Amino acid sequence: MKKDVATLITETRFWQLIEESHGGRNLEAVLGRCPVEELMGFRYWWEYFGRLSYRQDLWAVAYVVLGGCSDDGFDNFRFWLMARGRDIFYAALENADSLCDVFGRLSNPSGSEYPQQEELDYAVMNILEEVYGKDFDEEAARYEWPADVLPHLDFQWEEDDEESIHRVCPRTFDRWWGDDTF
Numbered sequence: 001m002k003k004d005v006a007t008l009i010t011e012t013r014f015w016q017l018i019e020e021s022h023g024g025r026n027l028e029a030v031l032g033r034c035p036v037e038e039l040m041g042f043r044y045w046w047e048y049f050g051r052l053s054y055r056q057d058l059w060a061v062a063y064v065v066l067g068g069c070s071d072d073g074f075d076n077f078r079f080w081l082m083a084r085g086r087d088i089f090y091a092a093l094e095n096a097d098s099l100c101d102v103f104g105r106l107s108n109p110s111g112s113e114y115p116q117q118e119e120l121d122y123a124v125m126n127i128l129e130e131v132y133g134k135d136f137d138e139e140a141a142r143y144e145w146p147a148d149v150l151p152h153l154d155f156q157w158e159e160d161d162e163e164s165i166h167r168v169c170p171r172t173f174d175r176w177w178g179d180d181t182f
């Protein structure tokens with residue numbers, strides 16, 4: 001009988017682990033202390049929040065700040081966003097333009113605080129392999145996972161229409177459009 005992966009850790013515990021990782025800088029070290037079931041629960045919440053943040057307004061913000069943003073780039077942006085922690089994440093869901101201030105506070109935009117962090121998506125898989133000698137896919141087969149389907153996006157903006165992007169995230173557009181910090 002497969003276990004429901006959603007019950008392995010609470011949302012609160014997920015955000016505690018994110019907080020302990022200091023913006024993802026030491027996520028693997030933090031997760032390396034977790035038992036396998038907690039890792040699988042972490043991965044459940046990671047995927048859940050990844051799907052929850054798959055939104056056109058957040059993509060517009062990423063597009064503006066990064067000077068363009070592919071599908072993979074948007075995935076990596078969302079990984080970075082989750083690593084910022086609960087408060088910033090939920091504020092961005094409420095108002096994507098709230099990230100305008102977050103970008104302004106980045107102390108090292110060319111390094112660990114660059115608003116894309118692909119490596120965070122591999123943290124659980126790396127820990128399972130390195131610490132436990134287990135393959136993620138084989139371990140995941142022991143659990144009941146929800147469908148891995150991203151929602152359909154109806155874009156309210158177009159790449160070639162600056163005004164449409166401005167309407168979605170005016171503060172971010174006014175501050176970051178054409179800025180090559182990132």
